[in-house]
Amino acid sequence: MMGYRHLLPASAFLLAFALAARFAAFSVEPFGPQRVNLDTGVTTLPQGGILTDNENGLRLKGSYIEYKEGSFVRARGVELVSQKETFLAQSLEHDIPKQEARFTGLTFSNRDFKGLRADRAMALFAEDVVVLKGNVTSETPKLQAETLVVDLKSQEALALGGFTYQESRATLRGQGPSARLYLRFVGGKVQATTKVPENALRLARYAGRLP
Numbered sequence: 001m002m003g004y005r006h007l008l009p010a011s012a013f014l015l016a017f018a019l020a021a022r023f024a025a026f027s028v029e030p031f032g033p034q035r036v037n038l039d040t041g042v043t044t045l046p047q048g049g050i051l052t053d054n055e056n057g058l059r060l061k062g063s064y065i066e067y068k069e070g071s072f073v074r075a076r077g078v079e080l081v082s083q084k085e086t087f088l089a090q091s092l093e094h095d096i097p098k099q100e101a102r103f104t105g106l107t108f109s110n111r112d113f114k115g116l117r118a119d120r121a122m123a124l125f126a127e128d129v130v131v132l133k134g135n136v137t138s139e140t141p142k143l144q145a146e147t148l149v150v151d152l153k154s155q156e157a158l159a160l161g162g163f164t165y166q167e168s169r170a171t172l173r174g175q176g177p178s179a180r181l182y183l184r185f186v187g188g189k190v191q192a193t194t195k196v197p198e199n200a201l202r203l204a205r206y207a208g209r210l211p
Contacts, residue, residue, distance in 0.1 A: 027052045042068045048077065057083045062092070071096055078103070085110045085152070087123070099125040102210075106132065112155055112185040115139030118148070122210040128153040129203075131210045141183070141190045142166040149203040155185040158196065158203040165192055180204075 032047030048063040051073070063077030073094040080087040080101075090105030106121040108130060119134030129151055136145040136159075146161030159165075159181040165172040172192060174181055182200050184191040 027054065040068070041071075042066055048075075060092075089121075101125070108132070110152065112157075112190075113138055113140065113150070116148075116150075120210065124206070124209070127206075129206050131206050133207075133210055141192075143181075143183075145181070147207050149206045151203060156200055156203065157183040157185075158200060159183070160204060160207055167192065 028045075028049060028051055030045045030047070030049040032045070032049075035044040035046065036042075037044075043066065045062075045065040048061070049065055051060045051062075051065065051067070052058070059079075059081045060073070060075065061079040062075030065073065065075045067073040073092065073096070075092045076090065078087065078089040078092040080089075080092065086109045087101075087103065088107040089103040092101055092103055094101040101123040103121045103123070104119065106118050108116040108118075108121070116132065116136075116138040118132035118136045121130060121132040123130050129149065132148045132150070133146070136148045137143065143159065143163065143165050145159040145163040148157060148159050150157045159174070159179075161174075161177055161179055163172075163174045163179060163181045165181055165183075167190065172181060172194060174194060180194060180196050182193050182196045
């Protein structure tokens with residue numbers, strides 16, 4: 001997953017010409033008027049728009065967007081697309097310096113997961129990790145869980161707490177806060193086990209990053 005820290009264009013069109021060289025790789029396409037607060041540096045697109053990072057191949061579309069260059073992006077009705085992942089969400093709050101994004105009502109898809117949904121989620125861009133909590137479900141693979149931590153780089157995932165996993169006629173279930181399910185994606189196939197490898201226990205620590 002690619003970082004999002006360079007996504008933003010200049011914070012005001014009034015400064016666009018002066019900053020054109022510095023932000024030449026970035027573009028903004030508003031769907032309506034732009035409102036610029038010169039005191040705070042916050043730009044609002046009340047009817048939404050598209051923010052595109054041409055350098056890193058990121059595209060954010062939102063029905064409502066406000067942002068401050070180098071600081072944050074907030075959006076509703078969100079579609080965030082990179083070269084490998086798609087995030088659809090009711091809302092997004094992205095802290096640019098921390099390279100962290102929080103989502104509500106997220107649906108996530110990549111090469112391993114299709115239709116992975118959660119009430120709330122956090123993407124840790126610098127660490128290639130996504131944490132999902134609350135009514136976590138996945139269409140492919142077939143999974144229900146309380147909490148799921150996905151390592152996008154190593155293609156691993158760890159479910160914590162109650163879970164149900166289905167593969168063909170086999171079903172794995174876990175109950176209680178100590179239940180764990182480890183998933184590993186290899187060659188387009190899923191390996192699932194309740195015996196978590198020692199090196200995958202690190203994923204459990206990420207769950208605490210999202211209250």
